[in-house]
Amino acid sequence: MIMEYPFEIIEKKWQKIWNDKKIFSADNNTNKPKYYVLSMFPYPSGALHMGHVSNYSIGDAISRYKLTQGFNVMQPMGYDSFGMPAENFAIKNNSHPRLTTEENIAIMRKQFDMIGFGLDWDREVSTCRPDYYKWGQWFFKKMYEKGLAYKKSSFVNWCDDCQTVLANEQVEDGKCWRCDNVVRQKELEQWFFRITEYAEELLDFSKMTDWPERVIAMQKNWIGxxxxxxxxxxxxxxxxxxxxxxxxxxxxxxxxxxxxxxxxxxxxxxxxxxxxxxxxxxxxxxxxxxxxxxxxxxxxxxxxxxxxxxxxxxxxxxxxxxxxxxxxxxxxxxxxxxxxxxxxxxxxxxxxxxxxxxxxxxxxxxxxxxxxxxxxxxxxxxxxxxxxxxxxxxxxxxxxxxxxxxxxxxxxxxxxxxRLRDWGVSRQRYWGNPIPIIHCDHCGTVLVPDEDLPVQLPDNVQLGKTTQNPLLSVSEWVNTTCPKCGRPARRETDTMDTFVDSSWYFARYADAHNTEMPFSSENADYWLPVDQYIGGIEHACMHLLYARFFHKFMRDLGMVHSDEPFTRLLTQGMVTKDGAKMSKSKGNVVDPQYIVDRFGADTVRVFMLFASPPEKDVEWSDEGVKGAFRFLNRIWRLFDERLEIISADYTKAAGHLSPAIKELRYSTHFTIKKVLSDIEDRMQFNTAIAAVMEHLNNITGIKHPEQLNDAEKAVFAESCLIIPRLMYFFAPHISEELWAMSGHDTLVHEAGLIQWNPAFLIKSEITYVIQVMGKVRGKIVVPTSASQDEIKTLALANENVQKFIEGKTIQKVIVIPKKLVSIVAK
RNA sequence: GCGAAAGUGGCGGAACUGGUAGACGCGCUGGACUUAGAAUCCAGUGGGAGUUUUCUCAUAGGGGUUCGAGUCCCCUCUUUCGCACCA
Missing domain, CATH: 3.90.740.10 (Valyl/Leucyl/Isoleucyl-tRNA synthetase, editing domain)
Incomplete structure (x- = not known):
């Protein structure tokens, strides 16, 4: 007897097939309507953690749903790969940020594949690579040319530990958001982006049809x-x-x-x-x-x-x-x-x-x-x-x-x-995008010409040796010639806040390999705005505000033709364990690799999506994971044991349907309706999965399907076959396998979105609850065709109801169609 | 202090427009299978009362509207998040 379904073989098999068939490569030229699903790209910190798995499982469910619906879906992925942690790690371990970052990206990439997310890797971006950061510098120049980038001396938040300036948004409770060091004030010459120019427009949220009120309130508050x-x-x-x-x-x-x-x-x-x-x-x-x-x-x-x-x-x-x-x-x-x-x-x-x-x-x-x-x-x-x-x-x-x-x-x-201040973008650190500026004693501040972009980040930098800006240690890089007058000049040694890099990446995905421009307007117009954006609430006043600002700026440059980058936003909850966010310092981390090895990727996804609605925190539970695994095993066993019935041809089947089988048929079509509307209207995957579980219970309630007549077997088979088509969004590997196993030669999404038949949702009898003075006193089963008067009469005749209305005057009888009868008696 | 969200069994959560509170899952209890365990299957599982039909209490607490309130209104408490000497 099979104890556990062979998830390992199945998952590898289907990942390869998806990959070979390139089903997640989005086409830039198609007549199909597009759907752009984007999850916030990760900082490559080493390996995927449960937060990533949870976040990307949501995106993948939406993505596969839209794919099945027939949309031209793009779900890209990349890496927010500049930033201080890599630099700090390099200082500690005497390595180089470029090497450790690329190593981490390789590890993460393998794990993305292991979980089977449907991502379009042809569009991958990594912000620390010159082909990407070149265009960040290009945008800086545009900002400068439009008077939106400027330099001023000011008192800034300074973290001694990180040796850099922090934006107001990055100071939490007087401490550095990254290292918790107390922030002090220091007077420095800094580059700023004039986000305040857009303050009024950033207060217009009318184009975001589906943003959480909370995020809008936070941004309003922040702009003040x-x-x-x-x-x-x-x-x-x-x-x-x-x-x-x-x-x-x-x-x-x-x-x-x-x-x-x-x-x-x-x-x-x-x-x-x-x-x-x-x-x-x-x-x-x-x-x-x-x-x-x-x-x-x-x-x-x-x-x-x-x-x-x-x-x-x-x-x-x-x-x-x-x-x-x-x-x-x-x-x-x-x-x-x-x-x-x-x-x-x-x-x-x-x-x-x-x-x-x-x-x-x-x-x-x-x-x-x-x-x-x-x-x-x-x-x-x-x-x-x-x-x-x-x-x-x-x-x-x-x-x-x-x-x-x-x-x-x-x-x-x-x-x-x-209240909003201009965005200080200077960082006195190495591992970031160099600001494309040259300081000349004769010409002043000069922009690096387009043909010299990108200003490449030199590799031979001395990290952690001095307290000054690391780029100053590379004299052959700092010392250059003025592009205007040719005299000796110095490069700007500040790099850009990494939030600059992440403020436009969603547009680069539309045209990730363009070497002439950040992206072509044609491709951006096709894909933008992002239809569904998914990420953490912690970015409400930082990334999400900066990205909106950048998008409006790109619009004013004529590069995009929408006002807002993200139409719908879903802010997903954290993964917690023992009530606290999973973190190394708290020692409550669960490694996705271990869970996937033991139970498979489908189990982890189903658990994550089932445990709570997406915008709420997910409390990790070892028992809960086993429950998800048990559920998938029950499905597997159903197909394994009843495969003959499920995969038979019933085109000519005839026979009478027993009431129990009619109930099963009702359950089938009700479940389809429930799952599709939970996804489409409410984006609530936990109740969608619960509905499939309930349906599975209904199926296994049929004890001897082999004794059914052919017409009944057809209903039974149908009830089973909706499971892979509905679970595909949450547990795609096992769904593909069951679908293939039962004799189908298409991929699940190619079969299209399954529809319910309203005819099978019509019941011949309806149960009415009878209330007397607001309390439930009985139930009656009434033919659907019964009139209001008939229902009233039946309700009043109910034995238990009689006990409560005896000796009282009936003042009113309210009939709520298909639901209940309420009797007012005094 | 200001703003926002939330409070439902032992736990995660469901209840979509006011209409059977607790779907589904976890855990727990009993049973079957087994030498035993694991796995699986069956039954039960908010509190109280009763042999059963059934009654009663219960959605943080207190009021209200309503035939009917977890859902709407008012007050109080608690928690979480954001902002916080912004003139």
Whole structure:
């Protein structure tokens, strides 16, 4: 007796057949409708982990479903192969990132094949290879030419451990997202992409028909649009204006001081007149050295120093003190704040601490506010007081009125401010895409000409020997000649953030071997946008936002003709074990290789897809995997034992069908309908698989199929044969084998998407549940043809129902067609 | 603090538009087969009461709407995630 089905032989066999027939090679020229399924490409860290298996099993299920439906499906794969881990590994082990990265890619590739994912390897991209990164440099040049790439000196998040700059998105809780080291502030010349130029358009989510609300909310939050007013204060005794941004123009008459950050240009200027050891100077130095996160943590005490200077409030000519503080951010709004202690909690705390005057301008409904008695700021709406001609006005109404009035009198203007900052793309690391810039003493910043692209990353670099940018160690690379004047010049030694590489790879897949362009518009127009994108939620404000930005930029270059790159997005959950994400440090990793060797790829996939809906976390369970394996074995045994019945020809079969067989036929067609709609309408694979399991139970409920007449055997055979056609999406290898075994010479997907016959879903009898006052009191089986009145009569006649309506007046009888009868009796 | 999502058996989860709560799987209990185990098969499996028909409680907690609420509304609690001195 066979204990376990021979998954190993079967899986190898079908992988080879798929491969030989190139069924997953997508055609760029076809009249078939296209479907582009994309899972986020992996960082080649060494071997596939369960997270990858889970993620790609989802993509593969969708891909095979669409293939079966007759679409021209593209499901490509590649590697996000630049990045710091490879470089850090190389430093530790005295190797080279190129070698270890290529080795890892080879390992991963073998594992992709072992699981049998239907990927189009002809389109493979790897971001660290010159044929790919050449075009990243090309895009950088385009950004620069369009004024969207620029260099500025700024305070940046610096990780001492990784020796590089981090984008705001890469700082989590004041720590580096990769190594958990505390991030500090460092002033550096950096390259930026002007993503803020697209802020408004990035807030338009109307083209993403199927994005999780959560991701949209996170991006909205991240972009952080706020409407407000710019108000121009003037510096006392000069004509310098100091603009501030506020969302509370209604409180302008209550401004009693102005708060500036130490980075503010005016402050730097004033410090020149100060002694080096002056209190103000020392304070500014201290705050500047503190890292941004410490400064912006909510529990950090607000501190400041009076500058001795005053600003003039344009609305009433009031002289207000100018303070340097640690709680104002230079890179939000105008980098200056009008402080209204009575109506802003931060300003309130600060003013109390330093004994700065307070003035009420919004009175509460009880009219009880007195500055001396306040223990916190009053931030609710109210009635304006001490506000000149606006006294008595409702504060909410006055926002508009006051800012209009200020605008008319040139005191300020209504504006919009975003929280989103420009994208810092410079990285002071080796293993990334070189920025195609040459610095010339005569010509300044010069772009590397197109014919010299790509700027190749030199191999002979010294890693980890110095704390400076590694590329500086390759003098023959750094020192070059200016493309404009031919004089000696130096190359830019920063490389690009790897998020630049991953911001356009989805378009490269459309035309992966183009040597003239990143991709042709023709191919991009055919394939883009991606129909279904799959990846982790952790990229909500990073990769997914950058890719949207890049896509719009490519559109503005005329290269693509859609507004958004990803029509549908599925954010899959993590694979957890013992409630925690699988990770080496926690020691709860399960190696896919081991599981595939022991149970086969189909089992792992079925387990992953069955354990929970795709967007939720999957809790790993050894027993659950065995359950999936048991299920596939039961299917196998069914075919093995009943093969003769299943593969017979029933074209001339005739005979009477027993009620049990009619039930089985119902189950067959119901299951087809259920599985297809679970995939198509809900993308819920766990319930689809559950439906097949239930159907299998129904089949094995027929104890002696060999005793059935031919017509019944035909129904039995049909009920079995839908299994490979429905399980193909989740367990493709065993499905192909069963399909072939039962006498079919096509591949499963070539047989097309199986359809259900609605005629077999019509039941001759329907079970109605009877409720009395909302509680279930009985059931009746009624012919489908019964009228409402007949159903009512039968329901009221039910014995158990009688007990509950006895002695009561029937007030209402509600009949819900095909479901239940509800009796209201008092 | 702001924003979002979620809370259902011992566990993962189902219940799609308000209509039999707990599909399916895991685990567990009993039985069959076996010298024994593994595997497989059969039966049972939310709590309580009852010999059975059946009754009753139960979807974080408390209210409400409704003939009927896991599902809709209000309040409270808990968890997870994102943002967080953004003026």
């Amino acid at each position: 649009k706020s409407y407000g007013t710019r108000i121009d204060f003037t510096l006392e005794g000069s004509d310098t204006t100091i603009p501030v941004f506020t969302t509370r123009p209604d409180t302008i008459f209550g401004c009693t001081f102005m708060a500036l950050p130490p980075e503010h240009p005016l402050v730097s200027e004033w410090l020149k007149d100060e002694a080096a050891d002056s209190d103000l100077n020392q304070f500014c130095q201290k705050v500047l050295n503190e890292d941004k996160i410490m400064r912006s943590a909510e529990d950090t005490t607000k501190e400041g120093r009076f500058t001795g200077r005053f600003a003039i409030n344009p609305v009433n000519g009031d002289k207000v003190q100018i303070w340097v503080t640690n709680y104002v951010l230079m890179d939000y709004g105008t980098g200056a704040v009008m402080a209204v202690p009575t109506h802003d909690q931060r300003d309130f705390e600060f003013a109390r601490k330093y004994d700065i005057p307070m003035k009420i301008v919004i009175q509460n409904p009880e009219k009880t506010l007195v500055p001396e008695e306040m223990t916190e700021a009053y931030t609710e709406p109210g009635i304006l007081v001490n506000s000149g001609k606006f006294d008595g006005m409702d504060s909410d109404v006055s926002k508009e009125t006051i800012s209009n009035w200020m605008q008319e009198n040139n005191m300020g203007e209504q504006t919009i401010t975003y």
